[in-house]
Amino acid sequence: MPTQREQQERLDRVNALRARIAEQLAGSLASNPVIAEELHRQIDEHVDSLVAAEGQRPAPPDGGFGGLIGIGPDAALTLGETRVPNGVVRYDDQVNSERIAAVGDLYYIYQHEQIGVFKVVQKLKQLFEAGAVRLSSGQGAYRLYQFDRRDVLRYTRRDRLDGYRRVLGYGRGLGAGQSRPNTDFHRLFGHFVNQVTLFWRDKRISEVMRQGANDPSFGSIAVVRRAGLDLRNNLKFASFGHLNVMRIELMQVLEECFAILGSPDVMELFGADNAWDVIDEILVRYFDERLQTSPRQRMAETGRDVLRWLASGHILESNRPQFEALLNHIAEPAEEWLTSAQAMSLAPRASARSVTPWERSGASGATARRAERGPVSGSRRSTRPVPQRRGDPSARSKRPPGSRR
Template sequence: MASEKPKKTAQRKAAAPPVAATKRPSRAPRKKPAAAAAAPPPRPRPARVKTQADPSRAGLAAPEAKAQAAAATPQTGATLMNRILFIDLAERDRNRRAEIRVRIANLERIENTKARSGGLGPDLKKELDDLRLELADRDTTDDLYRGVAEQVSGKSWDVLAQSGKTDYVMRYGFMGSQYGVQPNELGVEEKEILAVCGLLLLDGLQGPGNLNFISKVTIARGEFEQNRALFMAAFNRFTTRHAVTLKSQIDKGYVDPEAPGFISGSASTSGAKGMKGQVPDADDLVYAVSANSLAAIVRRIRDEGISPNDPWLVSRMDNAFNLLTGMVEGAPPSALEIMLPDLEEAVDVEIQKENLQASQAIYFAYQLEEMRMFQVVDKIVDLFRGGLLPLGKGTVGDKLFKYFKTSTERITEAERRELYYRMFGAPGGNPSAGDPNRDFNELWLRFVSAVSSFARQISVERLLRNNVPMSVSQEQVRKAARDLGANLSRNGYGIAYFAATELQNTIINFRDILQDPDLRSAFGARDMWQVIDMVNVNYLGGAKNTHRFRTQSRAGAIIIRWISENIQRLANISGPVLSIDEISNPQMRISSGANPTLKPTDWDLVNACEQWLAVMGVQEQSVEHYSQSIEAPAMTSRPIDMPQAARDVLASVGVNLPV
């Protein structure tokens, strides 16, 4: 206050009129009354805000209650705004950092054993130094976010990271506006980057490695501008909806463990336990939100033709959120993603992981076969060969010509049908080529129904707040999953692995051909699905339900992948199979920041089961019936060959078995 008086006096002097201009006669100063001269009138003080207990927070855990108390300002008692954490982008950064740590450990192991291994060469030493620098840097390691930030800002990531400004830089899932002791609102550029990242993840684009990355970003930015008002309403509605502690997100594997203290204080949890003054602290409350989910909500609202000025916009957004998180029926089917699993991993347990991964790719191909995708491409090649397509020199012509030349190297339709027949009991196979998998359909339906019923019971319990015993338990889900996994593993031996890799490459090639703009223009189609429909109708005897089969292909791939990734859960005799917290409160996580056909979560599994049942038109009474347990069919963990003596006996009576 003492420093303010001279300043105010100088201001008054500067504002006073010049003495020469006034020429007033001097007068004796008037004496002020004693009461007025005693002291100046008191300056009004801001009213102190008195905090009151929030009944909605009465059940907070100790760390969360402590975090809220610590967030209150000592001057006014008002609560500071929580930081906004984008968990899908934070998880992508965490996964990349985990990969870097593994690579560093491997290189350091080689260097530490150089007496035997010869140590690291110059290239590997440089790689080790670069990885250490990248890991020490707090900026996000996610290539997708970096690529989008470069396109939105018009600057390279190196320039953005070294400029000292945080407008376009993300750290551990927090945008630059969240770095202060008191976080600010998300900026316009930040919202655009987040919206574009969400749209790209929704479309299955994982990073700049895609050849069409820049064009995809441009399209996504156009979609953001076209629906800017809806995006802003979604940000306002959902970015402050789910308050959780930062530690809870670290424990669940969404955020890197080094996140606490990255703004001020120690940035390493290993050396910061018990330390004071970390910003953010592990016990701080944050708002968990997903850019992927925001984009999905806006798209659903837009597709329903809802205006940003709709008086019921908030309720419609909440309803879209509930649909997308699987809490009610009617969740939309996912778009087709051709990103099949890594088939190189194997675990030597009763249920072979590599056999299930092969089954995943073959099931994916089987559904596309039912759609006639293979026959459609063959017909397009025939039309191309006969000069009946208006295609000239171009990339699609190269692809079609290469496909025509390599026709003798591919698996034939009869061979594919035999594979589907042996693995899934699908009709059309040759009985002499092997026994069909007659148990697959029932085991599949029982597992899908058990998961769906279990998830719906959780939703009903949350609505009614009752302790009604569940008709479907965790053990019933475990048994159904174990039976299906053992069945797929049993029938996944032999040629299945090698056929899966071949089919995966074929499907990727089909996607590139059918999505080519020149080919779509030749058929007057908007997308690859319209091309398939037109060829089916005009040349192959009638239309197929492409929506159903592409939904089944993706949902089925997620279901099989979940079983292969959770073999240990199925092998345990105790403990939960499905996480109730993850199913009932997915915190706006659409696909955990990664493709669910590679790393599906429990919520991804539930959503896939609901989608599969919906497109198949399975009635509620059938779902309830198949969700109940039955005695598991007799099956072995691997094929059993018939002894040669038995083969000789059968051959003597004219029965020749396949070798």
Template sequence: MNFQTTETIQRLWETFLQEQLANLPPGERDALSTQFEQRFGELLGKDGKDSDSGFYDLIGIGPQGNAGFDKISYPRLTPDFDDSVVPSQLHAAAELYYVYQHERMKIFEVAETLLRLFRLGKMRIQRGPGARGLYLLEKWKPLRYTKADRMVAYRRAFNYGSAPAPAGAVVNRNFHRQLLGFMVAVAQYFRDLMIGEVIRGGQLIDQRPFGSVGTIQRIGLDLRYALDRSTYGNVFSLAMETGHHLIQVLKLLDTADIKKAFDANTKWDVVEIVSNRYLGGVAEPSQRAKMAESGRRILQFIADNDFKTATDPILFQSVVRPMGAHSEAWLAAYRMTPEGRGFPGVTPALQGVLGVPQPA
């Protein structure tokens, strides 16, 4: 449709929308307003002409010849920036984050230590499932990516660690700030909802809450875009291979003969004992395990959610509700780690992310 027709439809639609919403009960307006917005977009998007025909008419080589502006089709631009991501890379980043937290728990170092003790005869196991697992692990060496390779991947995807970034590679330098911002935005959103439900209709809510749907969507889109542009290359294959290797290592640590060799009840007891005895101390296994679980789930949610601007707030609240518990769990665990002990709290942290001036 041409420019003049499009302008006429837009003006008439706004008048029609006001008249229809004014005749609806207040309880139905919110539900139908989103449907009206979607219908309006579909109406404007219906055009039988080819997308290039307007350009040809504009420069005078189309079927209409040298047509005036009133006969040239409206330039309907489709926003697609937020959709231009590779989902497999984002899911690989979520798995890589899970692997990273286990790397911080020294799981791979514990496995290497057990291999060394088994080789040197310093661990009293010989024919059990743990001994056979260590033999196969040493014989086949299924993990081809070394610690140096993993450290480079962590640096590229999350800017974690001290490994030097490869020259020319894209490093996701704002990952932690964006991840923390998303966590506190979701947490603040549900805290505001809880307060609103308790004192709904009161005079205490006299300003816009810091947590909002728009804040979650904005930080989520930024985080998704930054992860997508920094997780190309071998990150996908590294995350898949290292993830499968981690599964086998955790099964190995849970075998009966290895647990008996260290007088342990669970595989996590083995990790703690080996870390304290041979690796200079344990590294927050309880906090790292929760950060791995909740952090991966949040990153999976970000990878699969399109964060549409005109989404129904009630629908968004239902979809994001499970993420509220994960965000609170991640933040509680993060505050107990060395890097998170200076965390100022959900509201001050969100104010910092949003650039809100701190009170004197």
């Protein structure tokens, strides 16, 4: 633990070094800003190593409090001799990547739930049990029998919906275990995806329109990092509990559903070429639904890719070249997710680089939230006045005195 004088001297030396470098390399830094970023990165690494070395010094048992107030043999004679801690462990470093990756899988499962995969298999099972379809002893029929026998051991549909509500904020009511729904997820997720797409849009424009494409004014990594850290911290507390085991079980159920729908006898029954055709056919024939299979499935794939990237810890990279190289992995998935979500009115596309307020009220956000919650149950109470019947005593009592009928 360094003293106050040592800490201040270190800060002054580092600031003087930065000013001296900026003065000597002013011409080169103006034409090539990448040099400035690299110099600052090397200085920051050197300072971090000094801070880490200072933190290895043994601290007094009382943490330096006795020396500060002037008690004991280690009492400080001046304020500069008192010990000053360098700080605590950063908040953003203490996030479990496994839980964030589990949220990505749950988001993947939720989108397939919205498509209607589980509903389709349940309907096919009802038709099979009622003898309403020509399935008997084929591979699909046998898998349907096994699916039904295992159903009592799995999480129920109510459990799935409660899990979506608690972790992702989608749906209605309370989350699993009467917990508070994570209603901020969709807004923060959409904001992060928007900032990623804006960053690469500005990057592409800069490469075409001007010679200095590496100018930091084109694409701010600070905005992207902040949006990603906000989403990451939001999921940190929403991903506790039974999420990990539930997403493993549901991924197995999803695989089993597609094994049933992709069986030769089931595909032949509906004249389909693959399992997705069977899903579309049952949704249209028995549920009369408008198909949203393609955009929802791409939202599932790309949304999970973005959340898995966020779980890897790449968002903590502060060096611009390395950050851009890592962020390039989700450039196309983010653009594809946003395009699909925008087509379904589930997320707006930001037209300007701005910070989204924590408490946001607007038509676009409300529309997206209503779309993910689903249709509103019940009718809205009418605000039209109720006409009074002739001869109503209350109507006669309100007539001003002296007035004629």
